[in-house]
Amino acid sequence: MPTVSRFVIWERPPDFRKTHPKLASVLGEVGIESLDSVHGREPSFLGRDVSDIERLLVSSHLGMLAHAWWPPGEATPDCMLDQSVEVLELNARSSTCLSNAGIRTIRDLLRQSDNDLLHIKNLGRKSLREIREKLAIFQCEGGLPPPEIRIEPGWFPLAALLSFEALGIPTKTTRILRQAGVDDVHDLLIRSPSEIQEAFLSDSRAWRKLPAQLACFRLFLGTPPPSFVTAYLQSFRSAFRGDIESALPHLGRTLSAALARLQRSTAxxxxxxxxxxxxxxxxxxxxxxxxxxxxxxxxxxxxxxxxxxxxxxxxxxxxxxxxxxxxxxxxxxxxxxxxxxxxxxxxxxxxxxxxxxxxxxxxxxxxxxxxxxxxxxxxxxxxxxxxxxxxxNGVRFVANTTDLEAIRNFHVAARTGVSRFGVTNKAYVMAGLPVEPSAGFADLCCSLLEDLHWLDDQHEWFWLPAARNPIEKRLAKVLRAVPQVSIEVARAGVLRDRHMDGVDLPAEVFRSLCELLPWCHIEGEIVAAGKNLPQAHYRSAAR
Incomplete structure (x- = not known):
């Protein structure tokens, strides 16, 4: 992790040689006549052990040797991560999906990318958004503390001295923060998360992204910088100005790439x-x-x-x-x-x-x-x-090569069934196919059949034009003998045909078929022969 150490002087008594003679003596040994010459200098500039100078500055309340760190990439919070995901209070579906995937703790969850989570069965984009939102809220409320960085006295994050623009916070988010009276990154970190959240009531999406954007610099809402930085903020900014200016061009490119990945993953x-x-x-x-x-x-x-x-x-x-x-x-x-x-x-x-x-x-x-x-x-x-x-047949549908072959097989089986029994239904057709029974698949196949006519309200039985139709042939024979006959008698006559052995022909399906045929019509419970009744050599109405 990149670090830099510099002296920070926040008090400069005009007569410090008289009021702090011991400090003046130690500085005089290395040729330094004023505290201004120490401010912003690295320890190596003094060319000697600086522990005495550091101790005297602190005891005199004039300054300190400060150490700043700047993370090179995104942060990975690593505290309190062994809590159960139940603390996120996800809905039942999301919790069940995570449990089935073996994700038990916050640590397990944070190891998953958006792509990994979306691969979990039954976990969709809505559940993913809920998980990410709850994680952000959990982090803001202190559930995920800052990463495990060993903070010694005098250490602080250099990013806390930056402006929103230098940190790469989006313009819209920056505008919302400044309208709420939050001027810069330091001001943001010393405010409570609930206070900041109130400023984003009109833009919850920007609020959800803010914690992750700060995490690129290992900054966390509700985790202020050390008190000495807050007390002497301007002195720290002037002491580390050169480091900030020299680091920003390179780190700006790194941050832009990190934020690009962040915005991509949170789309x-x-x-x-x-x-x-x-x-x-x-x-x-x-x-x-x-x-x-x-x-x-x-x-x-x-x-x-x-x-x-x-x-x-x-x-x-x-x-x-x-x-x-x-x-x-x-x-x-x-x-x-x-x-x-x-x-x-x-x-x-x-x-x-x-x-x-x-x-x-x-x-x-x-x-x-x-x-x-x-x-x-x-x-x-x-x-x-x-x-x-x-x-x-005018229907747009999605299928792979195997699906197309199965659909063609369904169509062949459907026409074969109508040619053999006069009518058929989806269950009969599906039973003869080497595919897993599916009502959705059968409905799709039927919608793609040209000239298909449903014979019941449930859309189970259907009729297709075919070169041979035993029901039509038998019904025409009955009506040639008796031009008017009850529907039930006509149905019984059709079913007595040897070709219809074992065929289940519901009464309402038979009635619908009679209404469909052009050479007969229904009058109450009577089916009557109409014009153009097929003669004895008739083989099919379609033919």
Whole structure:
């Protein structure tokens, strides 16, 4: 950890040689005539053992030898971490998910990245936000004290002397703090967390991010710097001014990268994560182009040439903008993009509209986002989702290669069932397939069948046009013999056919089929022959 030591003088009596002769004598031995020559100097400047000088300064209440530390990276709190996660008071779902994943303590939880947590079964983005928010609150309330740094007398964090701008606190957060009368980092640290939180009532998201931003410098709300820094703040700032000015350019780049990772990992929605790098370095003007190109605006996306025409650019310029964004984004950890892709994969096959609504409900997306755009974005980064968006019979749906084969097998089995028994239902079809029974899968397959007609209110039984239909053939034979007959008698006559052995044909399903056929009609409880009744050589109404 980088450290620096300097003398800090806060009192300079004009006649200190008379009032503090012993100190003046020791300083005179190294050629120093005034206390101003000591202020801000490193111990090595004196060229001798400084313990006597340090002791005399402290005993005279004129100054001290101060030691400042500056952490090179993000802090990792390491106290009181063996408490149970129950102290966070998470909801039942989040607690159960963590317990099932073997995460028992705060220490275990802090070891998990956002990506690790999102891989836990049934733990979605809403639960992740709750966990991060509760951790931030727990930290602010003192549940997570500062890291284990051995603080000797005279040691303090150099970052406590900085302004908000130098520390890298976002402009919006800085404005909120200053409107609340909090002028700088030192002023922030000496206030109580509850007092600071009141200033963020209108922006809870900025409040949740503030503790993590401070932690990049191992600063914690509710943990003020040592009292001697507060008492002589301006003297400390002047003594360490050179160290701050020389360190800021290098540490500013380190902090920017740390805050970029922080903002990426705490993005609340997929749109924020994808657009974050576009907004960096004044490139927000490129955002509409990227949105249009990949369909983030709710559309279907477009080509380089299409985007170029709309924004008055050349196709090559649009390509350069897209490539620049991709090269920047590729180095970041796309937590929500990865989570969204896996979220879709776990629920496929399903209709695209259903999955798009699920992404909104789960809190992964803020606004409607077409899955075609999500798939295209993943492909731009050489991420292979394992699924794709298809369209059959006017229905958009998501499926992988195995799912497509299973859907085709369902369709073949459904048409075979209708050809053999006249009607069929989802359970019969699914029973003959080597796939796990699923009502959602069967409903999807049926929605993709052209000319399917449901025969019951529960959408279990259905009819399809087929080259051969034994129910239609038998019913036509009955009506040729008796043009008007009760529905129950007609149904019994159909079921007496040897081809219908073992077939379960509910009365309401048979009635619906009779209403569907063009050559018969229902009058109360009577089914009557209509025009164009098939003759004896008839094989199928569809034919």
């Amino acid at each position: 609340a929605y997929l749109e924020e994560e994808l657009e974050f790098s576009v907004r960096e370095e004044g490139r927000e003007r490129h955002l509409p182009i990227i949105r249009k190109l990949l369909g983030w605006d709710g559309g279907t996306g477009t080509t380089f040439e299409g985007a170029a025409r709309e924004f008055g650019l050349t196709g090559e310029r649009v390509r350069q903008i897209a490539r620049a964004w991709i090269s920047r984004f590729a180095g970041e950890k796309a937590v929500l993009l990865d989570h969204a892709i896996r979220f879709i994969a776990r629920r496929a096959p399903a209709t695209a509209n259903e999955l798009e609504a699920a992404l909104l409900h789960e809190g992964i997306l803020r606004t409607p986002f077409r899955l075609e755009s999500l798939w295209a974005t993943a492909c731009w980064f050489d991420i292979h989702p394992g699924w794709a968006v298809h369209q059959w």
